[in-house]
Amino acid sequence: MEIFIGVESTAHTFGVGVVDSSGRVLANVKDSYTSADGGMIPDKVALHHKEVAERIREEAFSVAGIAWGDVSFIAYSAGPGLDPALWAGYNIVKVWSEKEGKKIVGVNHCCAHLSIGKVWNKLEDACYLYVSGVNTQVIVETPPTVAGREGKYLIIGETLDIGLGNMLDKFGRVLGLGFPAGAAMEKLALQGKYVELPYAVKGMDVSFSGILTKVEQMYKSGKISKEDACFSVQETAFAMCTEVVERAMAHTGKKELLLVGGVGANMRFCSMLQTMCEERGAKFFKVPMDLAGDQGAMIAWEGFLRRDSYGDVSIKPHWRTDEV
Ligand code: AMP
Numbered sequence: 540m541e542i543f544i545g546v547e548s549t550a551h552t553f554g555v556g557v558v559d560s561s562g563r564v565l566a567n568v569k570d571s572y573t574s575a576d577g578g579m580i581p582d583k584v585a586l587h588h589k590e591v592a593e594r595i596r597e598e599a600f601s602v603a604g605i606a607w608g609d610v611s612f613i614a615y616s617a618g619p620g621l622d623p624a625l626w627a628g629y630n631i632v633k634v635w636s637e638k639e640g641k642k643i644v645g646v647n648h649c650c651a652h653l654s655i656g657k658v659w660n661k662l663e664d665a666c667y668l669y670v671s672g673v674n675t676q677v678i679v680e681t682p683p684t685v686a687g688r689e690g691k692y693l694i695i696g697e698t699l700d701i702g703l704g705n706m707l708d709k710f711g712r713v714l715g716l717g718f719p720a721g722a723a724m725e726k727l728a729l730q731g732k733y734v735e736l737p738y739a740v741k742g743m744d745v746s747f748s749g750i751l752t753k754v755e756q757m758y759k760s761g762k763i764s765k766e767d768a769c770f771s772v773q774e775t776a777f778a779m780c781t782e783v784v785e786r787a788m789a790h791t792g793k794k795e796l797l798l799v800g801g802v803g804a805n806m807r808f809c810s811m812l813q814t815m816c817e818e819r820g821a822k823f824f825k826v827p828m829d830l831a832g833d834q835g836a837m838i839a840w841e842g843f844l845r846r847d848s849y850g851d852v853s854i855k856p857h858w859r860t861d862e863v
């Protein structure tokens with residue numbers, strides 16, 4: 540049995556995961572940059588990653604009960620992500636690889652979210668909804684009728700501006716909730732009622748900036764409470780995503796939906812998607828909390844799957860899911 544590690548550093552999280560070739564997660568340790576009022580400042584995030592890296596790796600090795608000698612290669616998140624955060628991770632990985640004589644495998648962070656969700660749920664051909672800080676994408680495997688793209692993912696719907704999590708975090712900052720704000724907004728939303736906000740679905744794509752502008756105006760002029768604002772932002776944005784995913788499933792005939800990414804932790808979002816799936820005779824899947832957000836285990840597993848096609852690719856800040 541091969542053992543390998545994965546290093547995540549695309550955004551606010553630095554993580555090291557240890558996985559074996561059966562897909563078993565032996566350790567998954569991470570530390571995320573947070574801020575009380577400043578949002579995500581790229582240089583501070585990079586500094587955070589440099590500071591915690593060695594400690595996180597040691598903890599991961601100790602949880603998994605392994606030493607460098609057991610590691611067959613190091614996978615790392617090459618992108619997409621924030622330049623300074625990616626460089627921090629890549630530089631750490633280069634040092635480890637040169638010191639310990641290990642091959643490195645650069646992987647796509649988005650594909651890693653999908654792969655860990657697939658192996659965990661034993662899925663073959665699902666429709667995927669990937670909702671994180673930066674990304675909002677509806678993805679399927681390319682159908683065999685599309686020549687020349689075999690084995691690649693197809694993005695059939697995505698955000699036209701900011702990611703869903705980013706929108707929540709930006710509004711959370713206006714509310715003084717700190718970064719990241721999604722979970723705190725979910726709590727506030729439990730006490731809220733619905734106020735209409737711009738519902739922006741354009742074909743298979745969605746747009747969140749209009750919601751943000753409108754709710755920010757309403758909140759700052761005292762026209763909406765924190766609770767109602769959080770509830771209405773959630774209802775509007777989640778319904779938009781649910782509509783697009785439902786259309787994707789209808790067009791492609793997919794009977795399984797897998798939700799991945801940090802916003803997938805939201806219970807209200809899950810229940811909307813669950814209801815939509817039930818109504819169309821499909822099955823809804825998600826991943827356990829510890830594998831839903833950014834972490835190293837998914838990077839390790841994606842590295843295992845792609846170890847023969849990728850190596851040291853430096854960083855790729857704008858690497859899209861459909862380019863892998
Ligand atoms: P990721 O980039 O995949 O780690 O996801 C991070 C994003 O998930 C951030 O924008 C968070 O605000 C968001 N998030 C985390 N928990 C929740 C939640 N319970 N509800 C909504 N968004 C959340």
Ligand code: MG
Pocket residue numbers: 648652671672800801832833
């Ligand atoms: Mg992510």
